[in-house]
Amino acid sequence: MKPLLRNLTPKIIFITAALLSLLPFISPAIALSMGLILAQLIQHPYAAASQKATHLLLKISVIGLGFGMNIFSTIEAGKEGIVFTVISIFGVLTLGYLIGKSLKIDFKTSSLISAGTAICGGSAIAALSPVMKANEKQISVALGTVFILNSIALLVFPAIGHLLQLSQSQFGLWCAISIHDTSSVVGAASKYGEQALQIATTVKLARALWIIPVSLAASYFFKTDKTKIQAPYFILLFILAILANTYIPFAAKAAPYLVEFAKAGLSLTLFLIGSGLSFKTLKSVGITPLIQGTTLWILISIASLCAILALTST
Template sequence: MRVKQVIFLVLAAAFFLLPWIFPAVRNHAPGVAVLCGVAFAVLWGNPYEAVTAKLTSPLLGAAIVGMGFGMNLAEVLRAGAHGMIYTLAGISLGLGLGIVLGRRLGLQKNTMYLISIGTSICGGSAIAAAAPVLKAKAHDIAIASAVVFTLNAVALLVFPAVGHALGMSQYQFGYWSALGIHDTSSVVGATMAFGPEALEVGTTVKLARALWIVPVTLFLSMCVAPAGEGEKRKIRFRIPWFIPGFLAASALVTWVPVTAEPGSFLKELSKYLMIVTLFLIGANLNRGKLKELGVKPVVHGVILWVILAGIWCGAIHFGIVR
């Protein structure tokens, strides 16, 4: 056990330090990190599973906020506003297709909604926000999270390869990643591997997409969530803390020029924090979670994801979305 713990910590430290010291490995580090985390957990077992499960969310948030320190707020808001219509169309299409497909497959209602919401908005964050509104059981949350996470891991490898094969510009790839990948961490990881402009575009558009957690959870509260006997429906929603944190960091470096230089360092540091976070996220997928998946939820998630990612890829490649 002690040997396993030491090797795990050495790997985590390596994924933070090596991309920082050796620029040549940076493009491949995000995908390799998540795959190493998955392989370690499935083949040997995560010795710090309880700790990494708690750490990944705050580390992910801290890395995203750190990236905000290197971005101009006006450009962030412009990119977010430009992608708003596409985001709304994608979320509407994703939820609609997800519900129709889930009913055809005979999925349980909460599993169907959670996978659809996770795919359409922002992966694990959307599932975490919607689960208490739907009064979803732990089993439903685990299945939806495992499906979405597995597809996120695939996206880290597939998206950059497809983007290069199609000759996408960094701007195009950033947009495609933001609209076609579930989780914010995987959007950051894939765009980081593609280039700095792709990273900035992907992060800002993705965070604008994540804001749709609020209206979607309000809709679930009012129209979908079950109400107890004699009770009124309760309106619940929450915004991931890293979104206002990212905007505040961008505002600081935009309006207080003296913070630009340290802000640039924090942005650079956050990239390597994200890579080690991807390793820890991968290490949270254990054998038990894989066994819980089942065929139907996986089929639901894969078909929905392939359709949405394919539509956005075609729309961007042929200039329909600019």
């Protein structure tokens, strides 16, 4: 009986905490913190299933957030972020290559960290790893690096934004450029305000489309089959959700409920991400990849913030 209880207890704790993260008063930051704490206290009872669920939940949540947006304001937000997007992506990829080389990090690991920082975190790493023929160790190190920095960003970015008195549009743009994963971008922006959330989500998903050209370049460089390239098709559904909210009255009426459902899904997504970041995972990353990822992240955060403050109005 006792061994059975020992096996059941982590599962009960995990499921209870996951259900708590769905409650409306649990913010994305709190959900992530709950996951991080739990990861240090118990062994993850659903590690493999959690990883798969995270990717699916994130896509569903992002599509749901589309029902809270208007196509005209979305286009305006996308136009504002396009220059920052292009410059930052090429800048981060170049700097990442130079930093990785100077630290003597394995080229594929370094490239995955750079792409994850430049484009959209774990999604970019997952899409590029088969194209680059990366092994499990290289993928896990890159993902670990990105998820650690994502967790920090989600917790500190809103505080910095308020300290610097950034406007909603400035903060949304800064999040989209400087935070790796879409989940953490949306989590940080939703804490700051609705306008910040709309701008951050739109610009971040526009960045995610760069997975396709970067994957094509990687397939040429690593001589792999182009059919391995994974296009982010869920972005099309996100756009369709925005169009439905703008032009279909029935969808517009249901939109508030769909958006709340999406936000709850996002909190659960971040809880699952946090629950996978145990001390063992952090230790397996190693110091040099973490130095590369942290240096890139700090540089892009400071450079983009300075550019946004200089070029945009409040």
